[in-house]
Amino acid sequence: MSPAVDRRDLLKLLAAGSLAGPAVAAAQLAAAPAARAAPGIVKPLPPEVFTVRGTNAETRTDAFRGTGLLTPADRFFVRNHTATPRLSERDWKLTVWGSGLRGRRAVEFDYARLRSLPSVTRTAVVECAGNGRSYFASQQGEPVSGTPWTLGAIGAARWRGVRLRDVLERAGASPSAVAVMPRGLDDEFVTDGVNLGRVRRPLPLAKAVDDVILAYEMNGEPLPYDHGFPVRVVVPSWIGIASVKWVGDIEVSETPLDSPWTTRFYRLFGAGHPPEGSAPLTRQTLKSAFELAPGAQLPAGREHLLTGRAWSAAAPVRQVEVSVDGGAHWQTARLCDVPRRDGWVRWAVPWRPERTGPVHLLSRTTDRAGNTQPVRSAHNTQGYLFDAVVRHQVTVT
Template sequence: MTLVTSRRGFLAGAAVVGGAALAPVSWPAPALARPGLIAKPTPPEWFIDHGSNAEMLWGSVDRASYLTPQSRLFVRNHTKTPTIAAGDYALRVFGDGLATARPEADALSLTLRDLQRLPRHRLTSVLECTGNGRRYYAAQQGETVSGTPWGLGAVGTVRWEGVRLRDVLRAVGLSRDAVSIQAAGLDDPYVNGGVDHGRVRRPFPVAKALDDALLAWGMNGEDLLPDHGYPLRLVLPGWVGIGSIKWLGTLEVSRSELTSPWNTQWYRMTGPQWPADAPALTVNPVRSAWELADDAVLPARPVTLTGRSWSGAGRISQVSVSLDDGASWRPAVLDRRSRQDAGWTQWSVLWGRPRPGTHHLLARATDELGRTQPLRAAVNSQGYFFDAVVRQPVVVA
């Protein structure tokens, strides 16, 4: 690879491309926001309040919209949303995995404008918290786990705009011996139990960086909102959300495997049934959700129900649903238009004769690799990867 040893050299080596500016973002009245934790409004008709985190309510999802608007996308913060001015921002790249090793003190500094001189790229993917569905460990399986009690709303499908990480690494010069990259954010250090763990950071393989990783400054045709990583974030499509570091501040490129508490202490399977050296979690499992509120009341007449299924490993190939508490199953009708990219798949089913009373609806998806949702999720002490079929309550009246 061509080595670029300075910011000036980086600019000279970058491919200058044109592109329309992203649209300015808009949101509801600021009076609905929670100062100090989350910047954007999180009204209760859209979100469940989890303190510094906010969960999307499936009952509020627009069935006609494939993408999740930033205003409706869940928020996962370890501390609080920082305020970062784009004009003051720079991404610092360093490490012995660069073609010419650079210590952190001599990191290459790249502004947003520098990065935007490289070829721009768009991709659509599912963004999902590793703990999505966590509350069902207790609700469905009677198991006690720790962490934010997410339902299924810590997820969304978005269209990113940015630059491929592989293009950045080619421009700065990458060693053939590089194996690991650690991304770190610019949010406040995370302090838990009196221990300062530093800023949120997590390593990932160079192979993922050279595959589909993106440095994103836009979402759905808009600049990123502060809560979603403005001015720049890492995106690792299909992987656990913690890997897609927001407010990206540094990239350390290394010839040895890097670690942090976010891949050794958290975001791996722990508990009596798991080995002490269980690997860090990466690819998200298969999940499904009905576009219904938990207290949904349906009429006692034919009704078309809708939902969405997704997988970190590939497209959804089929969805089976049960409208009688699991006694029988039928195929859902997949919306083929929503199966053209790496986002989720929308589906529907006609409930022809719903009987009055309380029911549980079930949806079970299979992806193109043959991975199917189990009826029971593998328990772990931190409540990650609840991928079992969820029993969706409804009342027919």
């Protein structure tokens, strides 16, 4: 494992470097236009923090810099199929129902009852399955459909709530139950003229009773509207669609379940995959990102501190390597945090460029399970699970 960055080195490099200095940051904020709106998103979306993509908002990776391991709610990406509902905890209730309950009688939990159950706190990232999708086209020349995310459809938070396992036990889940399916309270999703109903996605019971929680707090505060208030599902290490927001009911079944979000979407389609697609996607993959705006201009002859984030859903990060010459040579970055399961780590490496002109910066993650980011990602027509090394272009002036 790479040693942690020495605090004195960080302060020295931050003081000497031309990136993210107070004067630069102040100038950027002063020059920034007003926050943009997106259909159905409640919170402000300042353009120096977010890129609006239809009903969604992607966090700029340079906006992660200086935020610590947890992503503040006002910088957390938003993935909406329709619009954020403004629900009341007073009127909210969770209905647990289905063939997998003893007696098959539905059981209801209001907000007070849910919060009276033993609570747990888990720090975990939530990452859209399509994070990095745009690079299939821009780097690999392969067309894909879907929201053209770069690497900002991810955020890490400290979630507090109750174990789904405890809720299922109190609802009377039967030993014969094999699957559960949370469903959200946002509007029904219509695409290509077809109403697919409310967002819902099944979980095998083994995962549901392992580490899944029904969260009502995010970073010590009640969930913001855009992130699932009053209650959302958090499924650590799995693709973001599994972490259903604004959960209103959970079906418990004695037989396997499916939905359009396991049949029509969130499978791998295309050459190299079965005609019906792969099995439904579950676990995310691994990535690395620079906390640096694409196209940034860096003065030559000065020392800069390149920083970024690295993560893997399979195992804690073991190593991050950085190349400042397009991949010809690699150096090991220093990890700023202790790598942990279901989280990310910050990394840093100093760089003093001498030649002017365009440069492709690369960062590459390896996790403790032996997975390393490849040069190319396996193509699929809906652009899921991009895991290749990203070529991050800057200009040395």
